[in-house]
Amino acid sequence: MDTAFQVLAAGLLAWLAFLCVAAIVALILGGVWMYRDAESRGMDAVVWLILLILATLFGTLIGFVIVLVVYLVVRENHPVGAGMPFGYGPGGYGPAGYPSVPAACPMCGNPMTWYPQYARWYCPTCAQYR
Numbered sequence: 001m002d003t004a005f006q007v008l009a010a011g012l013l014a015w016l017a018f019l020c021v022a023a024i025v026a027l028i029l030g031g032v033w034m035y036r037d038a039e040s041r042g043m044d045a046v047v048w049l050i051l052l053i054l055a056t057l058f059g060t061l062i063g064f065v066i067v068l069v070v071y072l073v074v075r076e077n078h079p080v081g082a083g084m085p086f087g088y089g090p091g092g093y094g095p096a097g098y099p100s101v102p103a104a105c106p107m108c109g110n111p112m113t114w115y116p117q118y119a120r121w122y123c124p125t126c127a128q129y130r
């Protein structure tokens with residue numbers, strides 16, 4: 001026969017276990033989404049991912065939600081395609097033909113290569129499309 005305390009403790013443990021499992025699932029799904037979203041906005045995707053993992057480890061689901069909310073607020077200042085250098089030319093993203101002036105990478109500042117078939121800039125230093 002269980003005492004009331006044992007039932008309460010078991011319930012509490014079950015709740016904590018649920019929080020941990022929910023936090024892990026949220027971390028995997030949210031982490032992948034946040035990483036891709038931050039990268040597309042030219043933000044420090046790795047820094048945000050580490051922050052999210054640490055917060056979830058120490059604060060479980062609560063820490064995860066806090067970082068996610070902070071990220072959602074911060075990313076408002078970083079629209080997709082922000083920080084494009086002037087070399088992108090008039091008309092913004094994806095000008096026709098090969099631009100005469102090579103654009104500088106927004107992350108490292110080195111000149112980038114224009115790939116017309118992808119309509120994107122490629123930074124050989126960062127090994128990433130901009």
Ligand SMILES: [Zn+2]
Pocket residue numbers: 105106107108109110123124125126127
């Ligand atoms: Zn670069």
